[in-house]
Amino acid sequence: MGEKIAEILLFSFPEGIVIFYLALSFMAKKINLIRIVAMGIIFGIAAYFIRETTGSFVLNIFCATILAIILLKYLGSIPIFDCAIAGIMSISLYLAVEFLNVTFLQTLTGIDPTRLQENFSLRMLWFLSQIFMVIILSFIIRYFFSRRSTES
Amino acid sequence: MRINIYKTAILFFIIQSLLIVLLLNNNYMDRFSFLQSFRSAWADSVFGLLILLFNLVAIVVARYLYITGEEAERLKNASLKHAHMVEQHRIYRQHHHDLKNHLTVIMGLLNLEKYNNLKDYLESYLHTVDDALLKVHTGVGEVDILISSKIEIVRSKGIRIGFNIAARIECSKKNILNLVIIMANVLDNAIEAVQDLDQPLRKISISIEQDQLDYIFIVINPLLSTGLFTPEQFLLEGFSTKHDGRGQGLFIVKGLIERLEGSVYIETRNDQFKITIEIPKHKLQEE
Structure with a gap:
């Protein structure tokens, strides 16, 4: 039980928060940190249980994407089309970064990714680099989109 | 309900990008048997079918985008033509309105038997009508209307204008808008x-000429502060001799000319500003 809570707190919450930060960066919207954290917490808890229930990666991502869109719509007060675009793009980019991060670190260190399930600190280390990359990407996207909207 | 093809296309291609990443990650996880359900084989088949369907629909979406793009281009040209028709109508109405006044004057001069004055008056009036409506024949209707309307504006501001059109421009529909701008x-x-x-x-001189390769457009006007600025400065973004945040016009012109692979030269001598624009004929005729 303690392990589950730690997993939600240390992995699912930050994951949810950066996904919504990324989604709102696409819209160059003013960031309301409280809302992002709230959306991230709800998404993190729900995503954890969806993963546990479905047991399938594809189904898990479909459900998570729909959940992200719903949260953006109702907690972010954003038009549905923008929610769909931002939600899908952020999940898609997050997954692409996740894939790159894992394959790059696997190639670099030669560690078998299945070992991550057993070694908590190693998993944390790999996860942090991924979160860091997504945040950097969000900053770049936000800077680019804000500049474009100011120019227009 | 009318479907917005642009929104549909955006949504469609974003879903496709999600599916591609999903496939990539799922295959990677499959190698380590991580998060794969016992129905994985079925899930993969459904997933594959979904991607195939999306690829097929992509053809339809791309075709609709192409058609919509063509339609947008057509509407842009139609809108330009409409604007010019409105301008032409305005000029016609103005002349129609003036005609009554002119006829009254002519009748008055006739009644008073002032034939010499009548002759001068008629010559002057014919000259005005000639210059504004009859002499502008560049070969591009839109440019004719533009120059005619500018002549009207110039005259209303008490500016003398001289123009010489020694070329018949051939311009493709695609480039008409650029030429007008x-x-x-x-x-x-x-x-x-x-x-x-x-x-x-107050005098402006317009000249449209041609050589073997280019159409050459020359506009000359007085500029008292010629010594203060270098010719290159006039083509910079935001540069204006008025210093009040304008100065986009010549910068836009420079951009369009570069796109048409032409050249723009500015000379500022003897209190005169002369802009010479050379546009390759083949680029202007290019469909």
């Missing part, structure tokens, strides 16, 4: 430069 900006720039000068100095 170039001419409009150059003429507006000249009008703005001379309208505040003393009456004897």
Whole structure:
């Protein structure tokens, strides 16, 4: 039980928060940190249980994407089309970064990714680099989109 | 309900990008048997079918985007034509309105048997009508209307204008808008430069010529502060001799000319500003 809570707190919450930060960066919207954290917490808890229930990666991502869109719509007060675009793009980019991060670190260190399930600190280390990359990407996207909207 | 093809296309291609990443990650996880359900084989088949369907629909979406793009281009040209028709109508109405006044004067001069005055008056009037409506034949209707309307504006501001059209322009539909924008900006720039000068100095000269390769457009107007600026400065973004945040016109012209692989030269000598634009004929005719 303690392990589950730690997993939600240390992995699912930050994951949810950066996904919504990324989604709102696409819209160059003013960031309301409280809302992002709230959306991230709800998404993190729900995503954890969806993963546990479905047991399938594809189904898990479909459900998570729909959940992200719903949260953006109702907690972010954003038009549905923008929610769909931002939600899908952020999940898609997050997954692409996740894939790159894992394959790059696997190639670099030669560690078998299945070992991550057993070694908590190693998993944390790999996860942090991924979160860091997504945040950097969000900053770049936000800077680019804000500049474009100011120019227009 | 009318479907917005652009929104549909955006949504569609974003879903496709999600599916591609999903496939990539799922295959990677499959190698380590991580998060794969016992129905994985079925899930993969459904997933594959979904991607196939999306690829098929992509053809339809791309075709609709192409058609919509063509339609947008057509509407842009139609809108330009409409604007010119409105301008032409305005000129016609103005002349129609003036005609009654002119006829009254002619009748008055006839009644008073002042034939010499009548002759002068008629010559002057015919000259005005000639210059504004009859002599502008560049070969591009839109440019004719533009120059005619600018002549009307120039005259209303008490500016003298001289123009010489020694070329018959052949321009593809695609480039008409660009040519109109170039001419409009150059003429507006000249009008703005001379309208505040003393009456004897107010003069603009327009010339359209051609050589074997290029169409050459020359506009000359007086500019009292020629020594203060280098010719290159006039083509910079935001540069204006008025110093009040304008100065986009010639920068836009420069951009369009570069796109048409042409050249723009500026000479500022003897209190005169001369802009020469050379546009390759083949680029202007290019469909």
